[in-house]
Amino acid sequence: MENKTEQGLINDRINGLEQRIGTVDRKVDDLEDKVDDIKDKNDERHVEMVRLTTELKGSSKATEQNTNRMANSIEGLVNELKQSNSRTDxxxxxxxxxxxxxxxxxxxxxxxxxxxxxxxxxxxxVIVGLIGGGFIIIELIIKVVTPALGLG
Known part of the structure; x- marks a missing residue:
């Protein structure tokens, strides 16, 4: 009987160990699932960071182009003002x-x-005009008035 009892104890121990192994396996599986979740989240964050970085680079380039255009416009205005000021001076x-x-x-x-x-x-x-006017009046008298009066 002792063998049976020993065999029963061994079986109980084996069952206990299997239960513990099963519990540890579940915990390891849970831990692996959590690690996978964290890895997925990290991958999603990485993808989001890459997307944001790409957008920021594009926005930065557009801002740089706009800044350059504004600088050129301001430079042109300054040149026009210099020319205008020069003409005004x-x-x-x-x-x-x-x-x-x-x-x-x-x-x-x-x-x-x-x-x-x-x-x-x-x-x-005025003197020349008066003298000329006097001669015209005298000539008028001689030509028009004298014959009309019958004096001439």
Whole structure:
């Protein structure tokens, strides 16, 4: 009987060990499942990071192009402003020279002399006009009025 009892004890131990092995196997399987889940999540994160990185690179390139275009536009505007300012400066210098010339004329009494010359020219023209008008009136009297009155 002792053999049977020993055999029963051995069988009980074997059954106990098999149960423990089964429990450990389940725990290992659960652990493997968890590792697989973590691996899947890590793979998904990696894919998402790659996608985001690709989008960011594209966005960065577009931003760089826009920045370059804006820089070129600003540079063109600055050049146009420089040209405009240059033309304005040239025109201002011309006007300033003309104003200086007028001022010099006024201060140098050249203007007064010019006015006096113009007045003399006008008075000479008036005298010539009056003399010419007088001759026309005399001629009119001789040709029209005298024959009409019967004096001629």
């Amino acid at each position: 040239d025109r201002f210098n011309e006007v300033n020279a003309e104003v200086r010339e007028v001022k010099d004329k006024l201060e140098g009494n050249q203007f007064d002399k010019t006015i006096q010359l113009e007045e003399k020219k006008l008075s000479n023209k």
